[in-house]
């Protein structure tokens with residue numbers, strides 16, 4: 001996988017103060033990917049050290065008041081050409097910089113005040129639809145013993161749990177809000193494993209309860225809150241789904257967004273809703289773009305066929321009618337299932353980074369399918385699913 005990276009984050013002394021600003025997490029990522037190093041300001045021929053610059057009113061100014069917008073635009077254009085030639089899908093850029101900043105940049109007053117905005121180079125990359133993040137995202141997603149990766153496994157995908165080198169096991173029935181009387185359906189087990197996969201700290205939840213079983217949204221999202229309490233910042237949801245013909249095919253998929261058709265929202269039924277910053281949770285990037293891009297890159301590197309698409313969460317347990325499948329096709333939905341949607345809302349409310357992986361086993365609205373058939377189909381993709389998840393864990 002190719003990744004565009006700000007040179008100063010790699011350790012190159014190219015900043016205005018003549019120094020580097022290395023990030024250990026980014027440097028570790030660089031050891032595992034093909035790096036396309038960029039420094040737009042150096043590309044423009046600016047020396048290091050040089051006077052500091054900040055953006056104000058859409059232009060770039062040196063501290064002494066000189067307008068250097070054209071220099072910064074020239075360097076950004078040169079770096080963009082390099083990025084285009086590489087075809088890298090992901091860029092990790094230095095936060096807050098007038099060239100590389102993403103979302104927040106210094107406001108031009110030289111008082112360390114931040115304002116919403118993009119660096120000159122970052123804006124060009126975003127226009128190319130390259131996933132652009134700062135070192136903060138890489139650091140926040142990096143797993144550790146204190147921050148293991150939570151993995152919730154769907155129907156037929158439980159084999160991944162056998163990869164865990166266990167440290168301890170947790171009976172679901174000891175988890176707050178998990179229904180005491182719940183028993184797993186075929187293909188599920190109700191015991192979480194804390195441990196490692198290939199040395200990466202994880203907590204694996206091999207199975208879940210569903211709204212269609214009569215449980216409430218707080219109950220079906222109890223595993224998410226448990227993972228958060230254990231320190232997990234990244235959570236991978238996997239599920240078996242139907243696919244919407246015309247928008248997706250049978251096989252593995254990466255969820256890009258969701259429509260919650262369950263008629264439920266876990267935040268509306270959650271006793272501790274007042275403990276989060278705000279119940280009005282931002283769902284614009286429900287599935288973390290950085291994690292989605294890594295997953296896509298891993299799949300491409302390993303030659304694993306995956307598609308990407310929007311997920312529709314239904315209450316169930318009946319499958320979709322033909323009319324419902326046609327409606328979902330019109331809405332741009334690729335995958336449809338009976339889990340995940342409420343879990344993703346809870347994870348986002350808790351500030352977790354979300355990756356959604358699906359195994360589409362049957363065509364929605366067209367073929368009757370049994371739970372046994374779903375399990376059999378899932379088994380045939382188990383190797384690819386495992387390779388994909390291991391590859392993602394390796395890059396985090």
Ligand code: SF4
Pocket residue numbers: 006007008009014015016038039040041042094097099100
């Ligand atoms: S232009 Fe970007 S890569 Fe170069 S020093 Fe500034 S933040 Fe770092």
